[in-house]
Structure formats: structure tokens, C-alpha cells
Amino acid sequence: MSRLRLIDKATPTAKQAVIERIKQMANPREELQCPRCGCRTYLMIYNGATLQGGKMRHGTELHRCVCENCYKRGTVQSLLPEKLRVVKEPKPRRTKPKLIK
Ligand SMILES: [Zn+2]
Numbered sequence: 001m002s003r004l005r006l007i008d009k010a011t012p013t014a015k016q017a018v019i020e021r022i023k024q025m026a027n028p029r030e031e032l033q034c035p036r037c038g039c040r041t042y043l044m045i046y047n048g049a050t051l052q053g054g055k056m057r058h059g060t061e062l063h064r065c066v067c068e069n070c071y072k073r074g075t076v077q078s079l080l081p082e083k084l085r086v087v088k089e090p091k092p093r094r095t096k097p098k099l100i101k
Pocket residue numbers: 034035036037038039067068069070071077
């Protein structure tokens with residue numbers, strides 16, 4: 001009976017090295033970026049769009065901010081972070097009543 005054992009991490013191929021370099025590049029504007037492939041293009045996927053009076057109305061949203069490159073390869077990878085970070089702490093609520101003059 002064979003036993004499972006850990007092996008060393010494989011050296012990245014040239015393609016994987018490029019992908020890792022792109023993912024590590026500076027992103028000062030905090031553009032959404034795919035954590036898998038580094039792509040910054042995204043898709044919004046709707047089902048059941050209709051034309052009402054010549055205007056298009058979206059149907060049901062199936063996927064939001066999905067990586068376009070991964071989607072073409074058959075993977076649904078969201079560009080949105082798992083947990084949205086708090087940009088600014090909310091102000092504490094006023095407890096003291098205002099003075100009336
Ligand atoms: Zn991707």
C-alpha cells in the first residue's frame with residue numbers, strides 16, 4: 001500500500017512566472033484584479049433581458065464582476081474580494097441632545 005507524501009513545489013513555468021509578476025504589480029488605484037490570472041477585465045452576466053419600448057431591460061443577474069479571461073476558460077472567478085473592507089469607520093451616533101437657544 002502506497003503512502004501519501006508531500007513533494008516540493010514545482011518551479012513555475014514561464015507563463016506562470018508572468019502571471020505572478022502581473023499579480024504583484026503596483027495597483028495604486030485599487031482596480032479590481034483577478035486573484036487567479038491577474039486580468040482586470042470583468043463580465044456581468046444576466047439572463048432574460050427584454051426589450052420594452054425599444055429599451056433594453058436587464059433580466060436576472062447571474063454573476064457579478066466575473067473575470068473575463070477565466071470565464072473564457074470555463075472557470076467562474078469573482079474579482080470582488082471575499083470580504084469587503086471598511087473604508088472609513090462610521091461616525092459614532094450623537095448621544096447628547098443639542099442645546100436650544
Ligand atoms: Zn482570471
